[in-house]
């Protein structure tokens with residue numbers, strides 16, 4: 001969890017007070033600290049690249065804002081993209097095609113054609129995808145997504161590496177898949193697996209590395225195939241609660257790279273962190289608009305709901321909250337922080353001890369940079385909110401607030417209904 005020091009009862013973000021940011025841009029607003037983003041990238045990049053040649057593929061599904069992508073491009077990142085939309089966004093942000101890896105699931109032939117036309121390498125998820133790709137492009141760089149039968153994650157929905165999940169080609173069939181890929185003329189480059197998301201322990205990453213290394217070795221011995229990279233996927237968790245500890249990425253890097261170096265002749269490790277890079281760089285600022293006390297509960301109604309941040313409702317995720325304009329004051333009363341969506345499942349935080357709240361107070365929801373804006377919606381016809389980037393005391397708007405007009409733009413009413 002990101003820690004902030006109190007300055008005169010105000011919460012500072014990137015050298016500015018949260019209250020000042022909210023006054024200038026309005027709420028709800030996602031506020032990202034550029035320094036924290038660069039620090040996170042550098043920490044994980046250093047941990048791996050001091051061990052062996054490394055490619056950090058930022059998983060842009062976590063947050064695909066162009067400004068954030070530009071910063072990571074400057075830092076030297078590669079990209080994990082899961083759709084043609086993400087590919088196009090990253091190309092627009094200036095990433096060269098060969099620094100992007102398209103890892104899709106249930107990929108249509110139309111999407112394959114578009115990805116091929118952009119020259120982006122493809123991480124193959126199934127025999128069907130591979131065969132359809134070969135009819136579009138006889139020579140194309142590929143890797144194989146292995147289903148390693150090693151799954152982990154903070155919620156059932158995000159466990160991707162287990163045998164029963166829909167992702168990847170079973171580990172026992174990869175040699176067969178690569179032998180067919182060679183016959184089809186595709187260009188084998190690597191092996192990939194992704195176990196899940198929000199993984200706080202090193203052990204599952206070690207297990208998946210061992211699976212990938214043993215397949216790489218088998219490919220060398222049976223097909224004489226020497227791959228360029230092993231990609232162990234993303235999923236590194238972050239501490240969302242005060243008492244949790246961050247992952248020791250130096251240890252993680254040593255455990256992964258030592259196995260690759262000693263187990264096969266692959267020369268580059270790739271990893272695909274999303275959450276680790278962006279989650280704690282960003283707070284969601286939301287205003288208290290309504291206060292309600294019943295016999296059972298005390299509610300702080302705010303202007304962000306699960307349309308803005310769905311993780312608490314969708315995954316039961318915990319996000320720390322504080323009162324940005326009463327920062328550092330001791331908790332006094334227990335509140336549920338709830339949004340404006342017409343469902344009882346619409347909450348950001350439950351049973352939190354906070355200073356006594358008044359209408360107009362500013363709530364900061366921590367660690368909201370990953371799968372925050374990216375998973376937001378227009379549910380209840382509520383326009384999506386702004387994003388702001390702060391750096392050394394100055395703030396830039398990096399996404400304008402949508403309007404109701406934006407929501408209506410693509411709708412059409414047949415003329416017979418207009419009479």
Ligand SMILES: Cc1ncc(COP(=O)(O)O)c(C=O)c1O
Nearest residue numbers: 059194197234235272273274275
């Ligand atoms: C293939 C792949 N790589 C990387 C990631 C990034 O995961 P995280 O943001 O937890 O690091 C995901 C997340 O779903 C994924 O599916």
